[in-house]
Amino acid sequence: MIWVTWRQHRTQAVVCLALFCAVAIAAVALGAWMRSTFSSDGLGACLARSGGADCTSVIDAFTQKFNGPVIPLGVILFALPGFLGAAVGAPLLGSELERGTWQLAWSQTVPRTRWLVTQLALVVGGLVVFGAAVTAVVTWARGPLDEVSMRAQTPLNFEGLYLTCSLLCAFALGVLAGLLLRNTIGGMVVAYIAWEAPSLVATLLSGPLHILTVTKTIACTNGCARASASSIPPVTGNLGDQVLSLTRTGNHLIVTYEPASRFWTLQLIDAGLFLAVAAAALGTAIWLLHRRTT
Amino acid sequence: MTLEASVPALRADRLGKQYGHVWGLRDCSFEVPAGSVVGLVGPNGAGKTTLLALTVGLLAPTEGQVAVFGEPSRAQTEGTLARVSYLAQDHPLYRNFTVGDMLRFGRSMNPRWDHALALGRMEALGIPLARKIKALSGGQQAQVALTLALAKRTPLLALDEPVASLDPVARLEFMQDVMAEVADKGLTVIIASHVIAELERLCDWLLVLTGGRLQLSGPLDGLLAGHAVLTVPRQTQDADLPGAVLSRTDSDRHSTVLVAADQAHVAAAWQPGWLSEPAGFEQLVLAYLRRPPVAAPAGRSMVGEGTAR
Numbered sequence: 001m002i003w004v005t006w007r008q009h010r011t012q013a014v015v016c017l018a019l020f021c022a023v024a025i026a027a028v029a030l031g032a033w034m035r036s037t038f039s040s041d042g043l044g045a046c047l048a049r050s051g052g053a054d055c056t057s058v059i060d061a062f063t064q065k066f067n068g069p070v071i072p073l074g075v076i077l078f079a080l081p082g083f084l085g086a087a088v089g090a091p092l093l094g095s096e097l098e099r100g101t102w103q104l105a106w107s108q109t110v111p112r113t114r115w116l117v118t119q120l121a122l123v124v125g126g127l128v129v130f131g132a133a134v135t136a137v138v139t140w141a142r143g144p145l146d147e148v149s150m151r152a153q154t155p156l157n158f159e160g161l162y163l164t165c166s167l168l169c170a171f172a173l174g175v176l177a178g179l180l181l182r183n184t185i186g187g188m189v190v191a192y193i194a195w196e197a198p199s200l201v202a203t204l205l206s207g208p209l210h211i212l213t214v215t216k217t218i219a220c221t222n223g224c225a226r227a228s229a230s231s232i233p234p235v236t237g238n239l240g241d242q243v244l245s246l247t248r249t250g251n252h253l254i255v256t257y258e259p260a261s262r263f264w265t266l267q268l269i270d271a272g273l274f275l276a277v278a279a280a281a282l283g284t285a286i287w288l289l290h291r292r293t294t
Numbered sequence: 295m296t297l298e299a300s301v302p303a304l305r306a307d308r309l310g311k312q313y314g315h316v317w318g319l320r321d322c323s324f325e326v327p328a329g330s331v332v333g334l335v336g337p338n339g340a341g342k343t344t345l346l347a348l349t350v351g352l353l354a355p356t357e358g359q360v361a362v363f364g365e366p367s368r369a370q371t372e373g374t375l376a377r378v379s380y381l382a383q384d385h386p387l388y389r390n391f392t393v394g395d396m397l398r399f400g401r402s403m404n405p406r407w408d409h410a411l412a413l414g415r416m417e418a419l420g421i422p423l424a425r426k427i428k429a430l431s432g433g434q435q436a437q438v439a440l441t442l443a444l445a446k447r448t449p450l451l452a453l454d455e456p457v458a459s460l461d462p463v464a465r466l467e468f469m470q471d472v473m474a475e476v477a478d479k480g481l482t483v484i485i486a487s488h489v490i491a492e493l494e495r496l497c498d499w500l501l502v503l504t505g506g507r508l509q510l511s512g513p514l515d516g517l518l519a520g521h522a523v524l525t526v527p528r529q530t531q532d533a534d535l536p537g538a539v540l541s542r543t544d545s546d547r548h549s550t551v552l553v554a555a556d557q558a559h560v561a562a563a564w565q566p567g568w569l570s571e572p573a574g575f576e577q578l579v580l581a582y583l584r585r586p587p588v589a590a591p592a593g594r595s596m597v598g599e600g601t602a603r
Contacts, residue, residue: 001403007391008388103386104439105403107375107378108375109375109403110403
């Protein structure tokens with residue numbers, strides 16, 4: 001069964017490896033460039049010296065320089081989980097049903113539920129390894145930028161659990177769509193469209209909706225006049241915090257912001273959403289296939 | 295061995311399968327002894343594939359059951375899957391696999407897989423293991439699919455329209471191969487087909503299905519002996535003829551009738567001026583195929599096992 005699963009997904013595994021290599025080459029090149037700039041511009045030294053308080057202009061210059069180059073990577077990674085997940089998921093049952101090979105596969109001495117669970121377990125394992133590997137190189141590449149930018153938003157930059165869970169969600173929807181439509185291409189299209197829903201919600205939750213903001217009052221030490229929401233470093237004093245609004249009252253500031261420490265909370269919310277959809281889709285697929293002796 | 299021989303290879307007991315509101319197969323009961331070569335005949339949509347799928351455990355019955363060597367078939371259980379080999383219609387295979395991959399697929403999916411048998415057959419047939427399935431001819435693909443079924447090493451082989459897509463030469467070779475293996479290993483085989491002529495040479499047991507109903511079941515020689523073709527004067531009433539009248543063709547002065555009656559019945563009803571001939575295979579099958587499905591239960595009980603032994 002393990003060999004059969006490997007043989008049926010060999011081509012997909014090779015494509016994933018090639019994708020990983022392409023992303024890794026781009027990420028390593030970008031990461032190396034960032035790191036050399038980080039030290040040659042004196043940013044690293046400035047951060048070490050002052051914790052960011054005196055580095056406004058050099059941080060500004062650094063983020064200006066690299067926010068552009070990371071965009072292509074982000075764009076590729078944005079669509080990747082949906083396309084790849086649907087492309088791997090939809091044929092798993094869709095192609096068997098479309099080509100009639102299910103009659104061959106499920107009349108051997110392996111009951112079809114075990115057949116499906118084995119296939120799913122192995123392919124999900126492969127996708128997790130792929131997702132984790134891509135996340136690792138992207139996270140490494142973005143390291144210097146993350147030190148000086150708003151960390152809570154980074155789910156959108158495909159760090160942490162986001163990419164892997166998003167990929168699994170698209171895969172699971174692909175498996176279910178392939179089973180329901182008995183067709184590979186149709187399954188891929190439907191799965192990609194369906195994946196947009198949890199993907200959009202996750203993007204909104206970790207980005208524009210700012211669901212985990214904190215409001216606190218800060219006493220101004222060296223004058224409130226120059227403080228603004230876009231101050232670098234932020235008025236909260238932590239480089240990773242994202243200040244959303246700021247009101248002056250005498251010599252105090254009322255600040256609403258998303259703390260950098262909420263990164264993992266947001267990650268878990270997104271991951272939970274993706275994995276819940278994935279589990280529901282795979283559970284339904286297993287149940288339908290088990291029942292489908294009618 | 296004696297015990298095994300007494301257990302029927304196949305036994306259906308009021309077997310039925312409903313698809314939505316439509317019955318694909320209903321009230322189907324029969325027995326087939328071990329070692330038989332069973333011809334399963336019927337028009338498209340008669341329920342042949344349904345019967346095979348129920349037997350091999352791809353489908354679960356709505357009512358009744360079918361047992362293989364005494365063990366009821368249960369959908370997608372390892373026990374049932376291990377007892378029957380199935381060659382589906384159009385012999386599906388993974389087109390991107392090589393022949394070697396296909397055999398390895400069989401080996402990794404079946405605990406009793408006979409790899410030597412599989413390799414030997416490929417060599418004997420001159421099918422290279424490195425060739426892709428999609429590069430093989432239709433006949434070669436059918437042979438690879440048959441090899442998968444044979445190397446699974448089961449006592450029952452179920453073939454669904456195995457030669458429908460093959461040219462006449464490939465058909466002949468394929469069926470010769472099946473029969474050689476069946477004879478060699480003492481297998482029971484059930485072959486669904488609508489090519490009646492093909493079956494006449496091969497089968498020793500016949501099942502006829504129409505409209506999801508079993509019309510006829512029995513050993514071929516018994517069925518032939520249990521039917522007669524009579525040529526009688528045209529004015530002879532059906533009621534005066536022995537047994538049930540299955541078909542009747544009237545000409546100017548005479549009628550040719552196929553009756554479900556053995557020699558003794560024919561002799562008992564005999565009237566001067568009648569002519570009697572043995573029934574032919576094709577004539578018999580066609581007569582049952584043409585009968586309306588609703589008449590099935592009566593036809594079955596009348597003909598079935600009574601004349602069989």
